[in-house]
Amino acid sequence: MINNGKFGKYGGIFVPELLIPALEELEKAFLKYKDDKEFNQELDYYLKEFAGRPTALYYARNLSEKLGCKIYLKREDMLHTGAHKINNTIGQGLLAKYMGKTRLIAETGAGQHGIATAVVGSLLGIPVEVYMGSNDVERQKLNVLRMELSGAKVLPVDAGSKTLKDAINDAFRDWTSSVENTHYLIGTTMGPHPYPTMVKHFQSVIGREARAEILEKEGELPDAVIACVGGGSNSIGIFSGFVDDAAVELIGVEGGGDGIKTPRTGATLCKGTEGILHGSFSFVLQNNDGQISEAHSVSAGLDYPGVGPEHAYLHSSGRANYVAVTDKEALRGFELLSRYEGIIPALESSHAVAYAEKYAKMPENKGKTIVVNLSGRGDKDMFLVASEMGVEV
Numbered sequence: 001m002i003n004n005g006k007f008g009k010y011g012g013i014f015v016p017e018l019l020i021p022a023l024e025e026l027e028k029a030f031l032k033y034k035d036d037k038e039f040n041q042e043l044d045y046y047l048k049e050f051a052g053r054p055t056a057l058y059y060a061r062n063l064s065e066k067l068g069c070k071i072y073l074k075r076e077d078m079l080h081t082g083a084h085k086i087n088n089t090i091g092q093g094l095l096a097k098y099m100g101k102t103r104l105i106a107e108t109g110a111g112q113h114g115i116a117t118a119v120v121g122s123l124l125g126i127p128v129e130v131y132m133g134s135n136d137v138e139r140q141k142l143n144v145l146r147m148e149l150s151g152a153k154v155l156p157v158d159a160g161s162k163t164l165k166d167a168i169n170d171a172f173r174d175w176t177s178s179v180e181n182t183h184y185l186i187g188t189t190m191g192p193h194p195y196p197t198m199v200k201h202f203q204s205v206i207g208r209e210a211r212a213e214i215l216e217k218e219g220e221l222p223d224a225v226i227a228c229v230g231g232g233s234n235s236i237g238i239f240s241g242f243v244d245d246a247a248v249e250l251i252g253v254e255g256g257g258d259g260i261k262t263p264r265t266g267a268t269l270c271k272g273t274e275g276i277l278h279g280s281f282s283f284v285l286q287n288n289d290g291q292i293s294e295a296h297s298v299s300a301g302l303d304y305p306g307v308g309p310e311h312a313y314l315h316s317s318g319r320a321n322y323v324a325v326t327d328k329e330a331l332r333g334f335e336l337l338s339r340y341e342g343i344i345p346a347l348e349s350s351h352a353v354a355y356a357e358k359y360a361k362m363p364e365n366k367g368k369t370i371v372v373n374l375s376g377r378g379d380k381d382m383f384l385v386a387s388e389m390g391v392e393v
Contacts, residue, residue: 002276003191004193005193005194005196006193006309006328007196007309007310007312007313008139008312008316008317009281009313010280010282010293010312010313010315010316011193011196011281011282011309011310011313012192012280012281012309012311013192013193013225013279013280014192014276014280014281015172015192015277015279016176016200017316018176019172019175019176019178019192021179022175022179023097023192023193023194024379026095026099026183026194026198027193027194029098029099030094030095030197030198030201032195033094033095034201039095040324041089042094043091043094046094046123047090047205048089049107050080050090050123051079051080051081051086051090052078052079052080052214053079053087053209054209055074055076055079055204055206055209055348056075056076056078056213056343057072057073057074057080057209057210057213057214057216057217057371058072058074058075059071059072059076060072060073060337060340060341060343062340062341063336063337063340063341065140065149066340067356067357067360067361067364068360068361068366068367069359069360069366069367069368069369069370070140070218070367070368070369070370071356071360071370071372072214072217072222072369072370072372073273073341073343073371073372073374074209074210074213074238074372074373074374075287075372075373075374076206076234076373076374076376077343077345077346077349077374077376077377078377079156079257080119081112081115081116081119082115082127082346082348082376082379082380083112083114083116083234083346083375083376083377084115084203084206084233084234084237084373084375084376085113085137085187085233085376086116086119086292087202087203087205087206087237088116088118088187088199088202088203088233089106089113089116089120089185089187089336090120090202091150091198091201092183092185092186092198092199093117093120093121093123093124093126093185094124094200096124096126096183096185097124097126098282099183101126101180101181101182101183102126102127102181103126103127103128103178103181103182103183104117104120104121104126104127104128104182104183104185104322105128105129105130105131105171105174105178105182105183105184105185106128106129106130106131106171106184106185106186106187106211107130107131107132107133107167107168107170107171107186107187108130108131108136108147108164108187109133109136109163109164109167109230109300109301109302109303109304110136110140110143110299110300110301110346110348110376110380110381111132111140111142111143111144111146111147111300111375111380112143112301112346112380113145113187113188114130114132114143114144114147114152114154115146116151117130117142117152117185117187118130118146118150118151118152119150120145120253120371121150121151121152122150122151126151127151127153128150128151128153129152129153129154129155129174130147130152130153130154130155130156131155131157131167131168131170131171131174132144132154132155132156132167133156133157133161133162133163133164133165133166133167134156134157134158134162134165134348135162135163136162136163136167136300137154137156137383137385139383140300140380141383142379142380142383143380144298148309149244155170157169157170160294161273161294161303163294163295163300163303163304164230164300164301164303164304165277165278165292165294165295165304165305165306168228168278169278171184172184172278172279178317184366185277186199187199187231187233188230188231188232188233188304188308189203189231189233189236189308189309189310189311190231190232190277190278190279190280190282190304190306190307190308190309191231191243191278191279191280192278192279192280193280195279196280196308196309196310199233199236199308200233200236200237200240200310203233203234203236203237203240204237204240206234206237206238206240206241206373207237207238207239207240207241207242208240208241209241210225210238210241210242210356210371210373211231211242211287214369214371217302218369219277219327221242221245221247221248222242222248222368222369222370222371223247223248223365223369223370224248224249224250224251224365224368224369224370224371224389225238225239225242225249225250225251225370225371225373226246226251226252226253226352226355226356226359226370226372226373227239227251227252227253227255227352227373227375228252228254228255228299228302228348228351228352228373228375229252229253229302229307229322230254230255230297230299230301230302230304230307230309230348230386231302231304231306231307231308232252232307232308232310232311233308234348234373234375234376235252235311235373236308236311237312237373238371238373239252239320243314243319248389249321250310250314250319250320250321251320251321251322251355251359252269252314252315252320252321252322252323253322253323253324253325253351253352253354253355254266254267254268254269254270254279254302254322254323254324254325254351255267255295255296255297255298255299255302255303255324255325255327255330255348255351256270256297256324256325256326256327257295257296257297257298257303257326257327258281258296258326258327258331259324259326260324263293263296264296265266265285265295265296265297265299265302265324266285266295266296266299266302266304266305267299267324268283268284268285268295268304268305268306268307269283269307269311269315269322269325270311270322271285271324272284272285272286272305272306272307273286274290274312275290277292277304277305277306277348280308280309281309282306282308282309282311282312283306283307283311283312283315284305284306284307285305285306286305291355292305293305295376297330298330298331298384298388299326299346299347299348299350299351299381300328300347301346301347301348301376302347302348302351316327318352325351325354325355325357325389329351329354329355329358330347330350330351330354330390331347331350331385332354332357333345333351333353333355333356334347334350334353334378334381335386336353336354336356336357337350337353338378343374343377344377344378344379344382345374345376345377345378346375346376346377346378346380346381347377347378347381347384348375349372349373349374349375349376349378350378352372352373352374352375353372353374356370356372
């Protein structure tokens with residue numbers, strides 16, 4: 001077992017007994033194939049030829065001049081399906097194929113993971129069903145259509161807050177009764193072991209590329225790496241390339257919603273406390289009785305009341321700093337990058353852009369080199385942003 005499934009004291013396996021054999025089977029397959037030559041050749045082929053890797057590390061000249069820092073954008077938004085999610089779905093999809101699984105299920109919030117799973121299912125000839133909170137179905141209609149066009153069946157979830165947390169609940173229920181033929185393709189670094197380690201493995205390509213690219217362009221490492229954090233896959237992916245470099249500041253940006261002093265927030269590490277959610281021990285948003293609170297963010301991908309256990313470890317150890325950006329500030333980031341660079345970011349990524357502006361404006365950070373992980377593009381969010389801005393489309 002990798003690290004006993006733990007990052008410090010966080011992580012582990014807290015699931016019904018029925019799922020233990022499935023998780024053991026998955027860990028065994030992951031350990032077997034992650035270093036397998038044939039598997040990695042096929043993975044590399046699809047990452048390059050299908051997904052579009054490597055992605056560029058783009059020097060945002062106009063934004064840099066405005067903010068007084070060197071701002072580089074890791075362009076995961078340029079990948080097929082529009083976000084970093086495809087890195088992990090190709091990896092897990094191939095693993096499911098090698099394991100002989102004949103069905104894929106997934107959860108999705110903003111829809112990017114759902115789309116990435118749908119197209120990989122189409123690519124590999126494996127049927128896909130995607131659980132999605134009915135509130136997210138409504139605010140991400142375009143992504144629902146894209147999933148369905150790729151052959152996936154979208155299953156709206158009307159329970160609870162009708163968002164990502166509830167979609168995950170239903171996906172786990174499904175998997176419990178279908179483990180023999182089904183692989184649950186979790187989209188982020190949460191969940192029971194081996195998922196946090198496995199998803200990080202498939203997303204670490206972001207960090208490897210970004211590290212090599214910044215060294216080539218600048219001849220030295222950046223001062224800071226900034227990425228948004230929901231469950232935490234894009235951020236742990238890019239952090240992995242710099243985590244051993246103590247001089248590089250790692251900053252995770254959570255969805256602050258209406259503010260961390262209000263009940264309408266998704267800032268788990270900034271406001272939450274230690275607890276168990278969806279199979280692992282981490283930080284969660286919960287009340288005094290231990291009941292999970294509803295999370296809120298303008299971004300459907302950041303309104304999750306938990307976070308990956310490795311982020312909990314990085315937070316508790318002080319290796320990474322976690323901050324919250326409100327809905328209003330995120331919309332400012334959305335407009336800022338669109339206006340100055342002609343790049344329309346996903347609302348998730350807009351949180352990272354918004355904090356990069358804050359960080360750059362701090363007097364002590366003038367002239368620093370900052371890498372921002374642009375985890376996805378904003379096509380999916382245009383109608384929601386228009387509504388927030390009071391613009392009719």
